[in-house]
Amino acid sequence: MRKLPILLCLALPLFADEPRLTFDNRPMGSIAKPLVLRSYLPDPGLEDSVFSQHDHARKVSKYNPGLGSDVPGEIQPVPGLAAAIGVNFGPSLSYVFDTTECRLLYTWQGGFVDMTPYWGDPDKGSRVSFDYVPRLVGTLFWQASGPDPIELDGKSIQQLGPRVFTGYRLENDTPIFEFATGSTRFTLSITPSNKPLSCDLTLTSSSAAALSWRGIDSPPATGKLTVTLVGSDLSKFQGYQRDNKITTASAAAGETLFNQYGCAACHSIDGSKSHGPSVGKLAGHPVEIEGLDQPVLADRAYLLESIKAPNAKIVKGYPPNYMPPFGLPEAEYDSLILYIQSLDKPE
Amino acid sequence: MTSLFLKLGVIGILATQTLYAVKFNDCYRIEDIKLPAGAPPEVGAIDIASDGTLFIVLRRGDVFRAKPTRDPAAFDWQLFASGFDNGCGLDIVSPTKIRITQMAEMTEAEDSDGDGSADRFTRFAHGWGLSGNYHETNALTRDGKGGYFIAVGTASFSGPTFKHTLGTFSDAGRRGRNYSAVKWKGWVLHSDAHGKITPWASGFRMANGIYQDPRGELWAGDNQGDWKAITPLYHVEKGKFYGHPNSLVWDPAFTKSKDPLAYYRSRLDEYNRDRTPPAVEMPHMEINRSAGEPMEIPIGSHFAGQMILPDNNGERVTRLMLEEIEGVWQGACTHLIDGRGLRSGNHRARFTADGKQLFLGQTVRGWGIPAEGLQRVTFLGPVPFDIDRIRITRDGFKVSFTHPIPDSLKDAQVWKLSSCTYQPKWTYGSEPENHREHAVRIASSDEKSLTLKVDGLASGRVFRIHFPKCDSPDGSPLQNNLAFYTVNRIPITKPD
Incomplete structure (x- = not known):
């Protein structure tokens, strides 16, 4: 040295x-x-x-x-x-x-x-x-x-x-x-x-x-x-220029964000198992939550909470403390939710 | 603080000599080791030099070293070398010479002028490819003859390959979830003392850690995922295939198909005949979600001769009780430590020369919450009340404990044994199949052990052994009341 x-x-x-x-x-x-x-x-x-x-x-x-x-x-x-x-x-x-x-x-x-x-x-x-x-x-x-x-x-x-x-x-x-x-x-x-x-x-x-x-x-x-x-x-x-420039939320923007933020590494979009629960056929369906007797409906509020505060409700069979909380602009939250909701529709 | 620990240690030692209850904190102390300021503590690998100096490789490229101090915040870290790509295997050849498996090669870094930092970076071993995928990290263990075994990780479908690859590209190897687009991904390689590599065994998804024990047996874990039903520990032998098909595109002896992934997907019976099953299967929720580096517990600590397996994806370290039955390795697993201040991300392990301290290197990156750094577990001396060993008999299991057991455990009704099978396949992990409950009788017992006669003991099954939490008659609380035994072989012994 x-x-x-x-x-x-x-x-x-x-x-x-x-x-x-x-x-x-x-x-x-x-x-x-x-x-x-x-x-x-x-x-x-x-x-x-x-x-x-x-x-x-x-x-x-x-x-x-x-x-x-x-x-x-x-x-x-x-x-x-x-x-x-x-x-x-x-x-x-x-x-x-x-x-x-x-x-x-x-x-x-x-x-x-x-x-x-x-x-x-x-x-x-x-x-x-x-x-x-x-x-x-x-x-x-x-x-x-x-x-x-x-x-x-x-x-x-x-x-x-x-x-x-x-x-x-x-x-x-x-x-x-x-x-x-x-x-x-x-x-x-x-x-x-x-x-x-x-x-x-x-x-x-x-x-x-x-x-x-x-x-x-x-x-x-x-x-x-x-x-x-x-x-x-x-x-x-x-260098790296991050400017998603999303002013209007859309499912298409959500798909980009889903890959950009690495969501795809843990959450499949086709229902298959991975590190985290699949987001395919999730929106609008009941979800079994650790510590709760009754399933929770995966509505907009649930999806938003799961992105903002992933530990708030842990899906049964998956580990806690695993996904980081994401602090994003509102249009990005909305885009991600629209994208996840779009995965519920038959192709 | 130090004196408080000392006092606790003394109390702990006294506790073993009297009939006082021994609790977890009497047996183990877990400390966070403070790492160099400003450096992201993503610990790729650790090793200890002959003079006791601890070396760590951080995944962004720096290698630091320090003499461990009693105070976990007082390690005087010095930068020894820099410029490594995701170094996840480390061997300290001497206090001035280290070898690291990084993504593209194994490199020797030496301080040749004695100024305290490395100035020569020599390619030691190479010959595996690199596709440009983030998942292709490598681990190493010494072979005892101056060479190494190197575990070469596969790529993940979450990431691409580059247009130009280091080494030959295979279209069939590139297919699927975790893939082997370039050479030796999913293999264990042998490097001789001169760095010449030879392929050794195939079928790994991500052996994040490989270990040759003092008797020369080679071990590697893997990660639950495609073609890995739950978390396995393999006894690695030359020429064998351990179940992840993509690596076979590089095996000239595999002539069944040019597309091993597609071939075995539709031929699971043949796949099961061709693969070597794990020595131990660890249910990923209950025991270990992602195997790190196996390491034998040395003389100097309780459970000496048993093996630990860090969980890269849980706040725990698994304890493995292995035995060789008619040439086939198998055994039981439970926790060494579950929680208690342990972080997640555990993947590298080194015991100090006296066997009384265990360093755990931790990293999780790319996804998930960072769980990273360096922790030290000190075995304080007192032995916890715990499962000591589980051995298979010709019709059940002998379960021994570290302390005398209460009479309540000698009632067969409290023992709950069930078993299931696991079929690895293309899915990300596999659900248990062929579940069975097993009736149990207590065939015999003594102060510290029981022999269970298990109705329907069968090979090819993973047995769940569960019994109630209880205290030893000395008041010591039981640490673990759940274990899993993987039965590959039932011993053939003459009837009594």
């Missing part, structure tokens, strides 16, 4: 020299202490050729867990990076290095990532995920395309065979990635540059062949190459 000067330490909170991951959905490192974050990471629109060492997922038929079989409809795979590492030096530089492709995938400035979709909305307890891919914050200035840009004697290392990630080390807290193709070992470090929309690359190779980075003119180098990757303003990202 890098030691800060004593005087500076005294002036900071005790854990300031240990930049830990906190409830802050926009974690940031600094030039002195870059942040390394492994998580699912966004794919800002990388071309297919970049994924030569990945497989392609395919769409799948919608599955009904109550029937145990497929039903009409399809689920499409979504963009995202499964095994990449995000690194942030504060506002000056962020990048994504992929451990599957063993290459730099994209670089940006002005922010890092917004983890809200995965880490959860602080207003709702900071734990409830609604999707699992963070959103970028800042200006994207470079992204990978075509074959691997690292070249030996003018030939992309992609032609030499599979690239295999072996790990990384921290030097002055800056990661240096290590990978190999065959018996040739490589390292790559990416650091902030003084030039705008740029970063510096330091590449090493165990090969005696001439080392170059496709598209960047540089003097011939063997063993070690340092170049500046100059990009341009490709697009801007503002």
